[in-house]
Amino acid sequence: MGQGILFNIYSLSRECKKDLLREFIRENNLTTARELQLALKDLFAGTLQEMLEAELEDYLGYSKYDYKNKTTKNSRNGSSPKKVISDFGEVDIAIPRDRQGEFEPKAVKKYENDISGIEDKVLGMYAKGMTTRDISAHLEEIYGVDVSPTLISRITDKITPIAQEWQNRPLDSIYPIIFLDAIHYK
Missing domain, CATH: 1.10.10 (Arc Repressor Mutant, subunit A)
Incomplete structure (x- = not known):
């Protein structure tokens, strides 16, 4: 739930933002600045991972496990672990792959290790x-x-x-x- 809270924060009013941030802090039991930084790092990693998954979904034209709408011979082929350097420090992510090896992610390009x-x-x-x-x-x-x-x-x-x-x-x-x-x- 912690990640879902912050996704649409930009479109909300100032009071709603404060309430959502307070809820995020309470949900994650954050008491120090270091804990907040680690929570934001995890949030960033999860958001980046979701971006990569959405890119692959868009590239293939069907969502995961939705084989009824599959119109391509290409399909998912697991993922590759990758460490990237971000403004939050080193973040571990999994780059999704396709069977034909044609998928080029845009959020974190191939051979890119520094996104900060x-x-x-x-x-x-x-x-x-x-x-x-x-x-x-x-x-x-x-x-x-x-x-x-x-x-x-x-x-x-x-x-x-x-x-x-x-x-x-x-x-x-x-x-x-x-x-x-x-x-x-x-």
Whole structure:
């Protein structure tokens, strides 16, 4: 029931949202911020799993166990376990498969392990002068994600050629600059 509570929360009034959130907290017996974070992580994983199942259902054209409406020779073929990195930390999901191997999920693409934008966070920390080991320790502490310094180096190596190209770009000989100043009196 906990997941069903939050699905349509965006279309409700402010008071209804508060009531649903209170019910979610009461249902899951949440007393600390850490417990809330873990509950939201589980909720996120379950929601992501349902999205993947719905994608496969849409792709095949029939719902699970509804063989009467099946109009394709392709069918479900179990799932593959996968760990993805999200803003809530590492999440275990099961990617559904089809027999013909043609299903390409959109929510979590094949070979995609990071759905959080951690690359952008790594680049931001690197740009601020943090070392790869500092970044690795920071990501472990904040997100609970174990990222090796080698992976961080690979991420930052992607941006180095772009940064060097920008630094070595030709500059114009003249740049017009306008300074504006104002005083506001009441």
